[in-house]
Amino acid sequence: MDVNIFAYSNKGCELAKKILNLFPDANCYTTEKLAAVYGYNGEKSVCHKAGELFNKSSAMIFVGACGIAVRAIAPFIKNKMIDPAVIVIDDCGNYVISLLSGHIGGANELASFIAKEIGATPVITTATDINGRFSVDSWAVKNSLTITSMKTAKDISAQILVKDIPFKSDIDICGDFPNGLVYGESGQLGIYVSYKTINPFDNTLHLVPKILHVGIGCKKYTTSEQIEELYRETLDEYNIDLRSIKSLSSIDLKKDEEGLLKFADKYKLSISFYTAEELNMLSGEFTSSTFVKGITGVDNVCERAAYKSSEFGAFIVRKTSKDGVTIAICAHKKEVCF
Structure with a gap:
């Protein structure tokens, strides 16, 4: 968690010590004059530094007035999906205010945690929280x-x-x-x-x-376009959301297959390669092919690879093929908790 703290006074710098104890890897910024006293990062303009770090932070903690924080971050606010959590704490440590990204950014939870640790009152203003209702985004x-x-x-x-x-x-x-x-x-x-x-x-x-793992088999020199065609057709046929795909996998014979690597790169998916021995060790029912086994040493590449990368999950799609490409999809076990 990239936490940056900004303090503007002696009291603020003293309070920042307590906050740094909660986040040992955090950085604290203050004026050049106060930095010489407290050993923090000294800045000619602390607000300018805050703006510079806005898009690089997961959480920003201002020790001072709300107005200072608002003016520092206002030009950089984009939307709740990407903005960092922004917290404001008064110099005396009486109130910890969740100012921005209360839900998705985690500012509400962070404010409550800090308040508990320093003996302050958390200030949460999001409607679902103060009314005791479920918050879907958080x-x-x-x-x-x-x-x-x-x-x-x-x-x-x-x-x-x-x-x-x-x-x-x-x-x-x-x-x-x-x-x-x-x-x-x-x-x-x-x-x-x-x-x-x-x-x-x-x-x-x-x-x-993001729980689905796609196993892929393909002939030598298969293009990324050929893989993508079957991939998209399979997702459409089984009503699978593209955003649910977590990984790709295949046999290690394909670790240098240009089309497969290009496909993985296009969709920004990690890809694992397993040896024939690793795939043969898996127990279960797989769509067997003596032809494939004669070439690769394993009777089915896509199903076994998907099964292994999903940590022995359930099959969503069994072996499907087109133009020398085979695909299978497994889901790893996951639960969501209230």
């Missing part, structure tokens, strides 16, 4: 789920203040439903946790878990 971040539509997420956050929202999940759930959610499979507006692109609700907020 929960999605906590469970590593991709929010597919911020507009729909805002609709959820607005409606959940006045009524319960139906919730459906294709993966395991732990914990009790929080205030604001009810189980449901249809309705006007709802939340759906799944790798699927189907819409159980008229207006569906998809929260996508």
Whole structure:
């Protein structure tokens, strides 16, 4: 976590010591004069430095007035999906204010943590939190789920203040439903946790878990375009969201296959390569091919590779093939918790 602290007075610098104890890897910036006393990073303009670090920080903690923080960050604010958590603490350490990115950025949780540790009062102003209702965006971040539509997420956050929202999940759930959610499979507006692109609700907020692992087999000199064609067709056929794909894998004979590497790079997916011995050691039912075994030493590359990279997960797509390319998809086990 990239935490940067900004202090503007002697009291602020003293309080920054306590905060640094909570985040040992954090950096603290203050005026050049105060830096000589406290050993922090000295800046001619602390606010200018804050602006410089805005897009590089995961959390920014200002010890001083809210107005100072607002003026420092205002030109750099973009949207809640990418802005860092911004916290403001008064010089006396009485209040810890979640100023920006309370949910997705984690400022609300961070403010509560700091307040508890320094004996202050957390100030949280987001509507769902102060009304004791479920916050979909912060929960999605906590469970590593991709929010597919911020507009729909805002609709959820607005409606959940006045009524319960139906919730459906294709993966395991732990914990009790929080205030604001009810189980449901249809309705006007709802939340759906799944790798699927189907819409159980008229207006569906998809929260996508990155749990799918794609095993790939291919002939020598197969192009990235050939792999991509079967890949996209398979995802479409099985209603699979592209954002649910976590990794690619194949046999080590393909570790230098240009088309496969180019495909992985285009989709920014990690790719693992396994030896025939590693793939043959897997137990289970696989679509066997004596032809493939004669060439690679293993009866099925794509299914075995997907199965291994998913840590022996469930098959979503069994071996499918086209133009010398084979694909299989497995899902690793995951649960989301309230």
